[in-house]
Amino acid sequence: MEREMVIVIDFGGQYNQLVARRVRECNVYCEIYSYKTDLEAIRSMNPKGIILTGGPNSCYEPDAPTYTKELFELGIPVLGLCYGAQLMQHILGGRVERAEVREYGKTEVFVDTASRLFSNVSPSTICWMSHFDYISKTAPGFTITAHTADCPAAACENEYKHLYAIQFHPEVFHTKEGTKMIRNFVRDICGCAGDWKMDSFVEQSIREIRKTVGDGKVICGLSGGVDSSVVAVLLSKAIGSQLTCVFVDHGLLRKDEGDAVEAVFGEKGNYDLNFVRVNAKDRFYVKLAGVTEPEEKRNIIGKEFAAVFRDKFHELYPSNEKNAPVDFLAQGTIYPDVVESGLGGESGKIKSHHNTILVQGEDYNHLVEPLRYLFKDEVRKVGLELGLPEELVMRQPFPGPGLGIRIVGDVTEEKVRIVQEADAIYRSVIAEAGLSREINQYFAALTNMRSVGVMGDERTYDYAVVLRAVKTVDFMTAESADIPFEVLQTVMSRIINEVKGVNRVFYDLTSKPPGTIEFE
Ligand code: XMP
Numbered sequence: 001m002e003r004e005m006v007i008v009i010d011f012g013g014q015y016n017q018l019v020a021r022r023v024r025e026c027n028v029y030c031e032i033y034s035y036k037t038d039l040e041a042i043r044s045m046n047p048k049g050i051i052l053t054g055g056p057n058s059c060y061e062p063d064a065p066t067y068t069k070e071l072f073e074l075g076i077p078v079l080g081l082c083y084g085a086q087l088m089q090h091i092l093g094g095r096v097e098r099a100e101v102r103e104y105g106k107t108e109v110f111v112d113t114a115s116r117l118f119s120n121v122s123p124s125t126i127c128w129m130s131h132f133d134y135i136s137k138t139a140p141g142f143t144i145t146a147h148t149a150d151c152p153a154a155a156c157e158n159e160y161k162h163l164y165a166i167q168f169h170p171e172v173f174h175t176k177e178g179t180k181m182i183r184n185f186v187r188d189i190c191g192c193a194g195d196w197k198m199d200s201f202v203e204q205s206i207r208e209i210r211k212t213v214g215d216g217k218v219i220c221g222l223s224g225g226v227d228s229s230v231v232a233v234l235l236s237k238a239i240g241s242q243l244t245c246v247f248v249d250h251g252l253l254r255k256d257e258g259d260a261v262e263a264v265f266g267e268k269g270n271y272d273l274n275f276v277r278v279n280a281k282d283r284f285y286v287k288l289a290g291v292t293e294p295e296e297k298r299n300i301i302g303k304e305f306a307a308v309f310r311d312k313f314h315e316l317y318p319s320n321e322k323n324a325p326v327d328f329l330a331q332g333t334i335y336p337d338v339v340e341s342g343l344g345g346e347s348g349k350i351k352s353h354h355n356t357i358l359v360q361g362e363d364y365n366h367l368v369e370p371l372r373y374l375f376k377d378e379v380r381k382v383g384l385e386l387g388l389p390e391e392l393v394m395r396q397p398f399p400g401p402g403l404g405i406r407i408v409g410d411v412t413e414e415k416v417r418i419v420q421e422a423d424a425i426y427r428s429v430i431a432e433a434g435l436s437r438e439i440n441q442y443f444a445a446l447t448n449m450r451s452v453g454v455m456g457d458e459r460t461y462d463y464a465v466v467l468r469a470v471k472t473v474d475f476m477t478a479e480s481a482d483i484p485f486e487v488l489q490t491v492m493s494r495i496i497n498e499v500k501g502v503n504r505v506f507y508d509l510t511s512k513p514p515g516t517i518e519f520e
Contacts, residue, residue: 004192007047008032011065011083013054017373018171019081019182021335023051024201026183027194035065042071049077049190052084054169058133059087059096066091077162077190079117082131085165089156092139092163101150103129106174109154115145117157117164117184127154127168127175135167162189173476198381202234205370209238216327218368219313220245221305222275224261225398227332227371230383232265234370235330236273237386243330244274244316248308250301251281252402252411254427255420264392276316280308288404288411292448294520297411301401330368335375336475375474396441397475405520409448414501415463419446421499422465429491430469430483439481442469444495445519453503455496462503465495469507470517478512 006023010016010032023030033042042050050071057064069091072078080088086096107129111118135153138144142165146155157164164185170178186192222232222245235243245265249258258277265275287300309329371379376397383393399405406423407415423444430436445466453460467488472478492505508515 003029003196004048005045006030006049006051006186006190006192007042007045008051008053009035009037009042009067009084011035011053011055011057011087013056013081013083015169015171016053018335019051019053021373022171022179022182023186024196025179026186026192027196028186028190028192029196029200035067039068039070043074047076048192049079049186051185052078052080052087054082054084054130057083058098059083059090060133072161072163075162077185078164079185079189080163080165081171082167082169085155085167086131086133086135088163088165089135089137089139089142089153092142094135094139094142095137096133097136098132099134099150102132103134103148103150104131105129107148107168109146109148109168111146111155112144115155115157116159116189117155117166117181118145119184119188121177121180121184125175125177127170127178128172129154129168131167135165164189173474198378198385201378201382202237202385205234206238209235209368209370212366212368213239213242213328216242216366217313217317218243218328218330219309219316220330220368221309221332222247222261222265223332223398223400224257224264225332226376226383226393226395227334227379227397229265229332229388229392230379230386231330231332231368231370232273233271233386233388234382235368236271241274244276244313246309246312247275247277248305249277249279249281250284250305250402250404251413252284252301252404252416254398254403255424257398276312278308278312280304283308284404285411285413290410292409294405297404297520298401301404305400328366328368330370332371332379333369334371334379335373338372377473394437399518405518406443406445407448408446408519415446418463418465418499418501419444422446422495422502422505425494425498426467426491429487429494433484433487435483435487438471439469439483440472440478441475441517442467442481444468447506451504455503460503462501464504464506465499465502466506466508466519467491468517468519470512472512472517475517476512478517480509480511483507 006028008019020030020032090096106126109127110124111121113123134151138153138156141158142156144153144156148154155166170181187194220232222228232245247261262277265271265273284304287304291297380393403416403419404411426444447464447466449464450461469481469483470478471481488507495502495505
């Protein structure tokens with residue numbers, strides 16, 4: 001049976017991978033092709049729908065990326081997004097002009113819910129706009145189906161010819177009902193049945209990895225967390241012994257975590273992986289000594305990771321010329337890392353995520369990041385699909401820079417010990433209380449505050465530990481979890497009694513935003 005497919009034609013916009021991700025979310029298989037792919041090739045793939053993406057150009061400029069008019073005459077439904085929408089109008093006889101002001105950000109859009117594209121969408125809905133040019137006159141046969149205060153044709157369509165144009169970006173998560181619109185397009189307008197599942201993602205990724213890597217050597221940063229474990233197992237399925245997984249123990253892991261990771265992935269573990277553990281604690285502590293600024297700490301840890309990888313790679317493959325580039329670096333970057341590092345679109349940088357720092361200025365020929373456009377929940381689905389054990393797949397996230405960003409201020413061995421012990425107690429009490437599944441992420445962190453206390457008639461001047469626990473779906477927004485007070489009290493008294501150097505315990509009530517989940 002032929003697989004139904006939607007094709008995304010890429011005009012160079014920033015969100016193009018996301019478009020494909022949204023289509024897949026509707027259980028419809030999707031591939032991305034450059035606008036340079038000719039019409040015959042597209043036709044031979046027999047797509048059920050075509051989506052034209054955004055892009056940085058102005059379609060009326062002479063060298064702007066374009067496509068043959070015949071694309072719109074195939075009888076296949078076409079959805080143009082932003083640049084794609086303007087291009088469709090331009091080619092079919094409408095007019096696109098430069099607006100006086102750029103429309104940018106979350107914008108209220110008024111849609112005609114009689115349009116099949118906007119079926120079940122609220123008549124007034126928040127969408128993500130990012131454009132200078134606008135459609136000043138729609139092409140013959142098109143009717144306007146949405147507008148904003150500044151944009152007269154925020155969407156238009158020729159229903160008879162199955163052609164749809166949207167000025168905003170339904171693929172960006174700020175467009176509240178964007179997935180609904182894409183679903184309306186692929187499922188209702190294109191008539192896709194929606195029977196594509198995550199196993200197809202695995203299959204497709206394995207094919208792509210083999211194609212990209214060829215017979216090159218890949219070094220994979222494995223931390224034992226969900227994302228990198230999924231990448232390691234996916235890669236090992238794709239390229240077997242060409243892969244080496246390097247687990248860097250930077251001395252900033254949770255208590256006993258290094259040994260736990262080795263037990264799962266090392267020689268005695270369940271996977272047939274080239275697994276190498278590097279105990280690099282001293283290197284990291286020396287570099288971090290006295291550093292207090294959060295971004296600087298993140299950068300130091302990321303750079304040191306890269307250095308450890310590089311050293312290890314040359315040690316493992318001595319036949320490579322000294323300082324010759326590593327062929328490929330694989331890592332478990334996922335979409336929120338990209339977005340929050342300010343690389344995934346036009347939202348500003350919040351904090352530099354570890355994975356994105358690690359590769360800056362490095363000499364890896366290529367990055368292999370198969371999960372780059374997946375959200376955490378999807379990564380977990382892939383993990384289960386690959387047969388990883390549920391307790392590993394459902395693990396809460398642990399940041400690459402580890403306890404380095406859970407210790408506010410400078411990092412010392414003594415502070416690492418305190419936070420490791422406090423965190424282990426917190427985790428065990430939460431587990432005993434049967435709450436671990438309800439809370440998506442919880443951990444202890446160390447404030448840089450010391451204060452006066454009294455213990456056994458003696459004055460103390462010790463650190464304050466802060467407990468964090470959040471409920472979240474996508475880790476982009478989060479609420480503080482309402483842990484029963486008795487449970488918090490148990491954690492508090494055990495930490496004060498058992499962890500030397502702590503005389504206060506706080507519970508963090510802040511949601512995200514305005515807080516972030518981690519402290520730095
Ligand atoms: P924030 O603190 O940005 O955290 O609200 C959101 C989620 O991302 C995790 N996190 C990281 N994960 N590298 C990672 O792999 C990092 O540099 C990093 N910083 C934060 C954090 O634990 C939470 O789940």
